[in-house]
Amino acid sequence: MAIDVLNPTPPDFKRVAGRDQVPPHVPEELIHSAGITFGPEFLAAPHAYMAAMHQKFPPLYYDVSPFGNAWLAIKHEDALKVLRNPEVFSNEGATPFPRDPDDYFYFIPQEIDPPQHRKYRNIVDPMFSPQGVLKLEATMRELANELIDEIIANGQCEFTTAFGRPFPVTIFLRLMGLPVEMTDTFVDWAVSLLHSNDRAIMAETMTKISAYLKAAIEEKKRQPDDGVVSRIVHAQIDGRPMHDKEIFGFVIFLFIGGLDTVFATLNNIWLWLANNPDRRREMIADPGNINAQVEELLRVHSVTFSGRTIVKDHEMRGVQLKAGDKITCILPACNFDPEVFPNPTVVDFHRPRQIVLAFTVGVHSCMGAHLARLETKVAIQEWLKRIPDFAVKPGTQIVYRPGGVVGPHHLPLVW
Amino acid sequence: MGKVTYVGVDGSRTTVEVAEGENVMRGALYNAIDGIIGECGGGLACATCHCYVDDSWADRVGTPASREEDELLAAASAPRRATSRLSCQIVMDPAIDGLIVHLPETQY
Numbered sequence: 001m002a003i004d005v006l007n008p009t010p011p012d013f014k015r016v017a018g019r020d021q022v023p024p025h026v027p028e029e030l031i032h033s034a035g036i037t038f039g040p041e042f043l044a045a046p047h048a049y050m051a052a053m054h055q056k057f058p059p060l061y062y063d064v065s066p067f068g069n070a071w072l073a074i075k076h077e078d079a080l081k082v083l084r085n086p087e088v089f090s091n092e093g094a095t096p097f098p099r100d101p102d103d104y105f106y107f108i109p110q111e112i113d114p115p116q117h118r119k120y121r122n123i124v125d126p127m128f129s130p131q132g133v134l135k136l137e138a139t140m141r142e143l144a145n146e147l148i149d150e151i152i153a154n155g156q157c158e159f160t161t162a163f164g165r166p167f168p169v170t171i172f173l174r175l176m177g178l179p180v181e182m183t184d185t186f187v188d189w190a191v192s193l194l195h196s197n198d199r200a201i202m203a204e205t206m207t208k209i210s211a212y213l214k215a216a217i218e219e220k221k222r223q224p225d226d227g228v229v230s231r232i233v234h235a236q237i238d239g240r241p242m243h244d245k246e247i248f249g250f251v252i253f254l255f256i257g258g259l260d261t262v263f264a265t266l267n268n269i270w271l272w273l274a275n276n277p278d279r280r281r282e283m284i285a286d287p288g289n290i291n292a293q294v295e296e297l298l299r300v301h302s303v304t305f306s307g308r309t310i311v312k313d314h315e316m317r318g319v320q321l322k323a324g325d326k327i328t329c330i331l332p333a334c335n336f337d338p339e340v341f342p343n344p345t346v347v348d349f350h351r352p353r354q355i356v357l358a359f360t361v362g363v364h365s366c367m368g369a370h371l372a373r374l375e376t377k378v379a380i381q382e383w384l385k386r387i388p389d390f391a392v393k394p395g396t397q398i399v400y401r402p403g404g405v406v407g408p409h410h411l412p413l414v415w
Numbered sequence: 416m417g418k419v420t421y422v423g424v425d426g427s428r429t430t431v432e433v434a435e436g437e438n439v440m441r442g443a444l445y446n447a448i449d450g451i452i453g454e455c456g457g458g459l460a461c462a463t464c465h466c467y468v469d470d471s472w473a474d475r476v477g478t479p480a481s482r483e484e485d486e487l488l489a490a491a492s493a494p495r496r497a498t499s500r501l502s503c504q505i506v507m508d509p510a511i512d513g514l515i516v517h518l519p520e521t522q523y
Contacts, residue, residue, distance in 0.1 A: 084454075084523050115447070122445055130457050131436070291483075295460070353486040355461055365454045365461075373458065 005116060008104045008245055011093035013309055013324055016069045022062065025322050030061045034072065036305075036330065038065075038197060038402040046406045047268070047300060050074075051336035051345050060317045063328075067197060068096075070307065070326035071319075076337035076357065078316060079329040082308060083362035086113045089308035089327060091364060096307070096404070097193060097256070098203040105245045107253040114363055120250065123235045124367060127175070127228055133371045140171055140375060144382035152386060156393065159270050159411040160263075163383075168262035168375050175371075176254065177227015178216060190259035195403030213251050217244075228254065261303055262372050264407030266379060268301035271408055272347075273380075274392045279347060284384055286349070293349045294377045298358040300347055302332040303406045306360045331357040332406065390415035417512035421448050422469075424520050433507040439516060440464035440503035450518030457503035459483040462491040463522040464502040469515035473498045476511060480504045493519030 016023070022031060034057065035042050042049045053074050063072045073079050082089045095107045106112060109120035126132050147166060151157040165187060173180045192205040220230040232250050235242055242250075273280050283293050306329040314321045321327065334357045336344040341351065359366035366372070392398070393412035401409045419442050420430040433442035443451035443464075452463035459481070465488065468476045479485040484504050488495050502516060 080523070118444065118447065125441075125444075125456065128456070129441070353459070353483045354490065359455070359460070361454055361461060363452070363454060365456065367456065369460070370456060370458050 005106065005108075005112065005246060006243055008106050008249070010099070010101045010104050011309070013093050013326075016326075017066055018069070019064050021069060022064060023322065023325070025320055026062045027319075030058060030319065031064055032057055032061050033064050035065070036063070036072075037404065037406065038067070043400045043402065046400055047332060047336075048345070050330060050333040053330065053333045054336065054338060060319050068326065070328045071310075071321060073327060073329045074333040074337070076334045076340040076355075079306070079331065079334045079357055080355070080361055081316065082327060082329055083306055083360055083364070086363065088310060088312050088314045090311045091308060092311070093309050095253075098199055098206055105249040105252075107256075108246060108250040109367075110253050110257075110364060111249075117363055119237050121363075121367065123232060123237070123250075124228060124254075127231065128367045128371055130370045133374050136171060136175065136371075137374060137378065139174075140378045141382055143167060143170060144379055145386075148383065148386050156412065156414045159413050160267050160408070163379070164266040164270065164411070165263050167379055168266065168372075169259055171371070171375060172258040172262075175228055176258070177220070177225050177229050178255075186255075186259055187263075190256065191401075193256065194260055194405050195401045197402055209252060209255065210248075213255060214248060217247055217251060257366075258368060260405045261368070262375050264303040264405045265298065265301060265372065265376060267407040267411055268303065269297050269376065269380070270383075270413070271392065271398065271411055272297070272301065273384075274390055274411075274413055276347075277389065277391075280384065280388070283349070283380070284388060287381075289349055290377055290381065292351075292353075294373055294380065295353075295356055296347055296349050296351060297380075298373070298376065299335045299341070299356045300345070302335050302356075302358040304360075305329065305331055305404060306364075329357070329360075331360060387415050417507045417509065417514070419507070420513075420515045421450065421466075422515060422517045423450055424518060435507050435509070437507050438503050439466070439505040439507065439514070440501070442507070443502065448518075450522070451502060452522045453503060459487060459501070459504075462487040462501065465491040465493060465519050465522060466500060466502045466505075466516040467496055467519065468498040468500055468505075469517060470498065472511065472514050472516075476500065476505055476514070491519070492521045492523050 059075045091111050109117045147163050151162050169183050170180050189205050189209050192201050220233045224230045229251055233247055308327050310321050310325045311323055313323055338344050359369035390413050393414045396412055399409045416432045418430055419433050420428055422428050429448050431442055431446045440453040444453055454463045455461040484501050488499050
């Protein structure tokens with residue numbers, strides 16, 4: 001069904017979940033259950049588990065789960081094909097957050113396919129471009145050092161709350177023009193939405209977020225500023241002001257996308273840094289290679305997945321995909337594809353540049369990618385300058401949270 | 416501002432104004448020119464804004480600006496030529512006002 005951006009309607013795709021809801025065109029030998037992102041094997045060591053999927057599962061198979069059945073693509077090549085072919089693999093209905101069917105809206109630009117999609121991206125891209133985010137670098141470095149000032153003398157910290165959370169979320173809220181003092185509330189909302197795995201909690205959280213953002217949007221209408229929310233509120237598209245549902249769908253999408261992803265990424269990377277002192281020293285000794293270091297660390301610590309809805313029957317790897325099926329690209333697994341990244345689990349800061357799927361590909365590539373890369377780089381540089389040696393607190397059991405953004409729940413560090 | 420002309424594979428020519436400091440990939444995206452995708456947004460993480468600099472401009476525009484650009488061009492979908500560049504790495508300045516770039520048959 002073609003999307004009419006001005007009259008949002010819920011998609012009519014049926015939600016399919018569990019063994020007894022496998023459609024008849026799926027061959028029995030392609031049905032498996034990987035337990036992403038909730039199974040005990042996955043949660044014990046998610047990235048190692050996803051790297052090992054290449055040995056354990058067919059390259060394209062039908063995954064059955066209580067949270068929804070879908071084809072899973074784990075090959076790098078297949079992810080590129082899926083994510084670059086919106087005519088077959090549509091973003092409509094691909095975002096899992098529950099919405100009121102009587103007051104439906106689209107997540108913009110995530111759920112909008114080309115060519116409309118580009119018009120929305122053009123509104124915000126200048127602020128999120130490599131040049132745009134560079135304007136934030138000096139304040140990012142200041143913020144990193146302020147956060148380190150507060151913990152350095154203690155010789156220890158809970159990394160997730162002392163740095164992993166406040167660093168990216170503060171930068172993001174300043175950029176959006178939203179109040180930084182609301183950080184804890186916003187993050188609690190994001191956690192309920194992304195990690196509860198419970199539709200009722202998700203719906204209740206969506207209601208809270210919606211009420212807050214609608215009020216914030218009204219305020220920006222009255223009092224414009226130079227933040228992203230205000231820019232969206234006052235933007236024109238096709239020579240007309242945006243409608244309220246477009247503005248809301250755009251703002252809420254950025255809001256959800258901005259609160260949890262870099263947080264999880266930093267937590268993953270710091271766990272690796274803490275456990276790999278030799279590699280840390282190697283990075284410190286080679287400061288000119290920081291960009292490649294960041295890219296490689298993003299490759300092996302990717303945190304998210306890309307889901308699409310198949311809208312036309314399509315064959316891939318000899319497998320028949322049918323309109324109405326869902327497909328999810330397991331981006332972290334694709335980043336461990338041995339055909340593209342030889343010795344995939346080895347962190348190698350001198351790999352030739354390849355497409356790393358941390359931020360997905362295709363027109364829906366993450367608009368925050370440059371912000372995320374710069375944040376990761378600045379955080380690593382400033383932290384290693386002042387706390388070059390650190391370890392996970394002895395006796396710690398690392399526990400991962402279930403949900404669509406993969407990272408450790410707690411990360412106590414000592415130095 | 417400077418002018419950039421994008422020549423499609425079918426020979427169609429589109430000339431647009433690109434702000435100084437802005438790159439040639441964005442010039443195409445802002446003006447809905449087909450043939451440049453720029454999916455990573457200029458982060459040197461894909462090769463989907465590949466273009467061939469017109470021979471008459473090749474000297475002024477120069478060769479790839481970094482090792483990353485060079486490596487990614489090797490992964491570009493259309494054949495690499497001596498004048499191949501990633502258009503996100505060509506930044507508008509007065510010296511290249513009037514630039515002509517040719518778009519490849521495919522970016523994927």
